[in-house]
Amino acid sequence: MELPILDLVVFFGYMLLIVLFGVSFSFKKRSSKDYITGGGKLPTWAIGMSIFATFVSSISFLALPGNAYLSDWNGFVFSLSIPLAAVVAVLFFVPLYRRIESNSAYFYLEQRFGLWARSYASLFYLLTQIARMGAILYLLALPMNILLGWSIPTIILITGVSVTIYAMFGGIEAVIWTDAIQGIILIGGALACIAVLFTSMPEGPGQIFDIAQAQDKMSLGSFEFNFTESTFWLVLVYGLFINLQNFGIDQSYIQRYISAKSNREAVKSTLFGSLLYIPISLMFFFIGTALFAYYQAMPELLPEQLQGMENADKIFPYFIVSALPKGITGLLVASIFAAGMSTVSTSVNSSATVILTDHIKRYLRPNLEHGSEMKVLLIASLVMGLTGTMAALLLNGVTSALDAWWALSSIFSGGILGLFLLGFISKKVSSKAAMIGVVCGVLVISWMSLSAFLPEELASFASNFHANLTIVLGTMTILLVGFLVTLFIPRPTTGDGHNLTIGQ
Structure with missing residues (x-):
């Protein structure tokens, strides 16, 4: 199923503008510090939106509605763990990283336990980012294959190269500002989808809630203490540990702490970005539940090959292509790409920073000049972006x-x-x-x-x-x-x- 011309224009127009916007930051005269932290001059709301966009990947955009369509809102409990982790972050982690004189999240570990700890953490962080970029690019290509009709390798290459270009040339400023734009588009696309679902129900918006209640589709899961099933408590504890990992030792989050103008602004941006994810993730779960009600009320609109619950992850992409007005479909496709691109660009930039600070300057060239630091950052960004893209291609099929x-x-x-x-x-x-x-x-x-x-x-x-x-x-x-x-x-x-x- 191929997109109409208007939707293709909206999609390609977005892709072109976001890459050009990101690359435009390369025309500024910058030092390596500007490239890594934006000179500590970035506005609070933009950093907060970037933190939010880092939380949301293309996997979240598609998997959360698919999960809610298939079962219930048990996965939303993950979001409920964020406030506690965010409080810990602003009380302890943000002041810690703004106090130490390093752009690296792993400098602290060397101070605390020695060089082995920093080397271990920074090396395995890089390996994690390669796995993360590869998985996100590949999973992004799967629904795009349905939406656009292109081959999976083509989608991976276009997305990977586009993100690498603006993340490499634009630095953290490009990443944060494009993340902010992509976060807004993502929210707008999801709201547009909900509006269409509300106005399309045969008996009005209330029918969504009637069907959802009858099928227990809004349950947060069992409250039993069971370590073998996905209960409320298991997901809550899991979410707390994952979010402590994000806030405490993830280089991409730490760079945003030190990009803020002051401690106060860093705290505000961290709270804004993390807490914004809660209502937006709820919105994604609601979309999945609304899709279930939509196709329960009008089963004839769902092709026979998609009617099995094993196809839950394919329902949202099909709805985007088949049910949304022209132009809105292009916006939703752009939103999905936005979610994936924001996560990958963050990985590219933070990985380049780790390569420079934790490896090149720590082992090979401690007194590296500023001009040479920029060359290392550019080359490292290119290498990590291409490596992540190659990892996605290897996962194909x-x-x-x-x-x-x-x-x-x-x-x-x-x-x-x-x-x-x-x-x-x-x-x-x-x-x-x-x-x-x-x-x-x-x-x-x-x-x-x-x-x-x-x-x-x-x-x-x-x-x-x-x-x-x-x-x-x-x-x-x-x-x-x-x-x-x-x-x-x-x-x-x-x-x-x-x-x-x-x-x-």
Whole structure:
């Protein structure tokens, strides 16, 4: 099913304008600091919108409605964990990162535990971003294949190259300003979709709520304490740990903290961006429920090949193409691309910063000149953008490989949160205790992440816990082992930096 000419014009016009707008920032005379932090001059609302856009990927745009169409609003509980994580962020994380004199999120870990901690965290952050960019570009291409009729590799290449161009030349200013625009378009597209659904119901908007209530489509899940199913409490705890990871050790969030004009503005932008995600994610879940009611009321509008619940993720793309007015469809397609592009551009820019600060300047050229720093940032952005695009191309058509990438992503990033919290909570934990804790935690994370890939003869060794508990149990293992080892291994009198922990 191909888009009408008007929708194609809207879509291509958006793509062209966003790339040109991003590249326009390259004409400014900038230092590496401007490239990484925008010179600390960016407005609060734009940084907040960028944080919001980083939360929302193309996966969220399509998966949340698909999830609500298939089941209920249990996934929305993830959003309910954000306020608590955001409070922790503005009380502790934002002041910490604005106080230390580094553009890197992992400088703190070196101060606390030594060079190995910084090297471990920064390297695995880069691996996580490659996995993240590849998965998002690939998952973005799947519905676009339905919407546009283009081949998946073509969509991946167009999206990956477009994002790489403006993220590479424009720096953090381009990323934040384009994120802000894309966030607005995303919200506008979702609102337009809801308006069409409300006005299309045969018995009026109230019919959506009647059908949803009858089918229990707005449930937040079971309130039982069950570690094998996706209950309310399991998703809430999972969301808390994921959001602490985002706010506490994700380079892309830390760069936004230090891009603000002051501590006060950094706090305001963090609260604005994170809390905005709550009503917008609720809107996406409502779209899924409304789509369920729409096709329950008018089943003849849904093709037979899409009527099975296993096709839930395809319903929203089909609705966009078949039910929305001309022009609005182009806006929705642009919104989906906006969600994916904002996430990928953030990964490109933050990864380039990590390569410069944590690797090039730390190991190879400590006294690198400013002009050379810009060259490194440009080259690193290009390499990471192309690597992420290549990762997406490798995933094409291989579903099991995609699952493996997500499992590896959990392994790459899961241990970093535990290491950070270990140093942040206690001044007594030594470098050796932290290292032992991380090894044990990563082993637990690996066991849980890879259990699904164990051969049948080893199935008895597989984890029975729900997959969402991977980061929770991995992080708790690191904390528990780190504290226990500290009791038995005396902390050395020198070698551990403690000047940046809580209470100091």
